[in-house]
Amino acid sequence: MAAVSPALLALAKRIVRGAAEFGLDEAGARICGGAWPLVKKMMAPVVSELDRRFPALMLADKGAAAAAADKAADALDEDPSLQRTLADGLASLREGQAEILALLARNDVQLSTIGAAVDRTEGKTDEVLKALHGLVLQVEAMRAPAAATAPVLDPAEVFRALYEANLTAMNQ
Numbered sequence: 001m002a003a004v005s006p007a008l009l010a011l012a013k014r015i016v017r018g019a020a021e022f023g024l025d026e027a028g029a030r031i032c033g034g035a036w037p038l039v040k041k042m043m044a045p046v047v048s049e050l051d052r053r054f055p056a057l058m059l060a061d062k063g064a065a066a067a068a069a070d071k072a073a074d075a076l077d078e079d080p081s082l083q084r085t086l087a088d089g090l091a092s093l094r095e096g097q098a099e100i101l102a103l104l105a106r107n108d109v110q111l112s113t114i115g116a117a118v119d120r121t122e123g124k125t126d127e128v129l130k131a132l133h134g135l136v137l138q139v140e141a142m143r144a145p146a147a148a149t150a151p152v153l154d155p156a157e158v159f160r161a162l163y164e165a166n167l168t169a170m171n172q
Contacts (some may be wrong), residue, residue, distance in 0.1 A: 004087040010042060012086055013073040016050060020069035021062065042089035046082055050075065 011031070018027025024047065028036040051057050053075065055069035076082050 003091070004083045009076060009083065009087065011039070013076050015039070015043065016047075016057070016072050016076065017066075017069045019047075020057065020065035024058065038093060041087070042093045046076075046086045047090055049082060049085060061149065102157065 014031055015028050018031055021027065022030065025036075028040055032039045038129070042096075050072040054068040054072045056064040057072055059068075076086070117125050128170070
């Protein structure tokens with residue numbers, strides 16, 4: 001396993017120290033911006049291990065958390081197993097990117113089909129708008145209240161009415 005880059009190690013230490021002051025997600029978002037979800041995924045195993053080793057790291061007590069964060073940052077500098085875990089997190093992130101690229105490649109045919117359909121509509125805006133208007137009218141018609149249904153007869157009541165009419169007819 002290749003050694004973790006100094007820049008990645010410095011970033012992890014800044015996030016750990018910031019977590020003591022702001023909380024992990026807030027510190028990560030402030031330091032990494034929009035890339036925080038990816039960095040968080042990469043750092044999750046390291047943060048879990050640091051939290052296990054330094055229980056005060058994620059406490060609400062800022063003083064205890066700050067002291068634990070300093071110790072955790074020092075551990076990141078000195079402990080090769082933590083550095084390997086950080087490097088492994090980066091490697092898994094790269095593997096995840098490869099999976100995403102493979103998924104996009106598999107869906108390329110579908111994306112090409114959609115692109116071709118969009119290309120065919122160029123210059124036919126009026127036709128597309130008319131078709132959409134027709135669809136809107138169909139949806140509105142489907143939302144309209146249904147016509148009142150005919151009353152449903154109860155079979156037992158129909159049989160009783162026929163029986164009574166039959167008795168009346170026989171008596172006459």
